[in-house]
Amino acid sequence: MPATSPLAPPLAPAGAGFEHVRCQVVARPSASPSVALTYGTFDLFHIGHLRLFERIKQRYDRLVVAVSTDEFNAKKGKKSVVPFGDRIAxxxxxxxxxxxFAETDWGQKERDIITHGADAVVMGSDWEGRFDDLKALCEVVYLPRTExxxxxxxxxxxxxxxxxxx
Amino acid sequence: MPATSPLAPPLAPAGAGFEHVRCQVVARPSASPSVALTYGTFDLFHIGHLRLFERIKQRYDRLVVAVSTDEFNAKKGKKSVVPFGDRIAxxxxxxxxxxxFAETDWGQKERDIITHGADAVVMGSDWEGRFDDLKALCEVVYLPRTExxxxxxxxxxxxxxxxxxx
Known part of the structure; x- marks a missing residue:
């Protein structure tokens, strides 16, 4: 029932056809921008990271990036060359x-999706399948990596x- | 003589004080944005490059960056890890x-300053004094490097x- 949505603009004047009213509602300016989340360490920020971000922004209005802290990487047995403060900058x-924002633990992704109103979690295809448990909350997309x-x-x-x- | 500059808005009506006229000229909207040029290889794009760009943008309205091509670096006996196409991206x-834009030879800087209407060439302080011959054309500024x-x-x-x- 789009014509009665509280987000819809005022109804067209009496006498206007149904098509006119529907057209107004579909084009309403209050539609939320789409939001994508992605996660990573982004050590030695490079063209592969950049191309991934660029492709995500071609599909979604907003891109929110979680960057793993040094402490979280240590828990995973990883150590970046570039420290967290420089990587996130x-x-x-x-x-x-x-x-x-900072990624500090494994369990935060569900909260992040809700906090940021994310429509999708988007990762490089080297993570294929690893984020599928989030599909109950939002779209999960794996994009091809830069070779x-x-x-x-x-x-x-x-x-x-x-x-x-x- | 700011009140008679061709860029100044029309003179204030008869009877307006000098202060009023001067105020109009200082705030004129037709002032050109300031332009800074900088040069470099920007191999493994890092926080030092980023902080330099950020500091330049705090001082000038526009930042134009010339990135050395692989061929130009070869002439200087240098070889970057990251190829030109990725570095400039x-x-x-x-x-x-x-x-x-691409930096392809030693002699182009004078042309670049004119082409881009540059008010300044700004470099990291590791280049101190090396660009002073451009001072006849524009300001030359050396900013402290990130330690x-x-x-x-x-x-x-x-x-x-x-x-x-x-």
């Missing part, structure tokens, strides 16, 4: 990103470049 | 950057981190 300065670019591969390239000059 | 995606962060230092940290896990 790099992500926040990307023009495709609307908001950033040949990851923080691990970039670190190997740095080591090779430094060695070739030694 | 990373810089262009930074929210403090308004425009990017302990450079592409070279970051590469050394990557090597140390990879070795510690080997």
């Amino acid at each position: 790099m992500v926040a300065a990307c023009r495709w990103v609307d908001q950033v 040949g670019v990851s923080s691990t591969e970039l670190k190997a390239e740095v080591v090779a470049a430094v060695r070739s000059r030694a | 990373m810089v262009a995606a930074c929210r403090w950057v308004d425009q990017v 302990g962060v450079s592409s070279t230092e970051l590469k050394a940290e990557v090597v140390a981190a990879v070795r510690s896990r080997a």
Whole structure:
């Protein structure tokens, strides 16, 4: 019953056809912007991260990014080269990103989806299937990764470049 | 003589005080935005690059960044880990950057200043004095670098981190 929605603009004047009223409601400016959430460490912020953010922003109005803290990474047995404060600043300065916050534990994703009103959690395809338990709350999308670019591969390239000059 | 400048708005009506006229001229909306140019390779785009861009944007309305091509770096005996296409894309995606273009030779800076209507060339203080010959054309500013962060230092940290896990 879109014409009686509290969000709809005032009804068309008496005599206006149904099509006219429906058209007004479909185009109402109060429709919420779509929100996507993504998660990661984003060590050595690189073109793969950037292309993922860019593709997400082509599909959703707002992109909110959770960046793993150093303490959370330590729990997972991971250690980034770049410390948390610098990693989150790099992500926040990307023009495709609307908001950033810290990822501090495994169990927060359900809360994050509700807090940020997320329509989707979007991850690179290297995470395929790993976020499927969130499908009860929102869409879960895995986008193809940029071939040949990851923080691990970039670190190997740095080591090779430094060695070739030694 | 600000009240007679061709850019000034029409003179205040007869009887208005001098203070009133001066106030109009200072606040004129037709003033051009200030433009800063900076140059670099921006290999492994990092927090030092970001903080430099941020500080430049605090001083100037527009920031235009020239990114060295791989061929130009080869002439200087330098080789970046990240190829030109990815480096310029990373810089262009930074929210403090308004425009990017390629730096392909030593002699282009004078042309760039004129083409982009630059008020200043702004570089990190590691370049202190090296751009002073441009002072005939525009302001030349050297801003303090972020301590302990450079592409070279970051590469050394990557090597140390990879070795510690080997």
